[in-house]
Amino acid sequence: MSRITFKRVAPDEARIYDHDGDHVGHVYRHADIVNAGGFVYLVHLTEDPRGWTRVHDRSRIREVAQHMVDTHPLYG
Structure with missing residues (x-):
């Protein structure tokens, strides 16, 4: 079960919230640009020294974001 939630704030942007409802990324x-007509999703957490992570498969965004929150030096 995921402990994060998302809220779309623009057509190409969503905010990530942790289980306490805090905005984390x-x-x-x-x-x-490599796959014409396709999209890539960039997941970025606030104050994360690892930087952003590129996700090509939309169905994996939640899994990747949750893993990033779980292993974040300040959030995990």
Whole structure:
């Protein structure tokens, strides 16, 4: 069971919230320059020294974001 939630704030952007309802990051959708007509999703957590993570499969965004929150130096 996931402990994070998402809220769309723009057509190509969503905010990530942890189980306490705190805003912890963003997901951005960008055109995939390698795969014409496709998209890539960038998951970025606030104050994360690891930087953003690129996700090509939309169905994996929740899994990747949850793993990033769980292993974040400040949130996990």
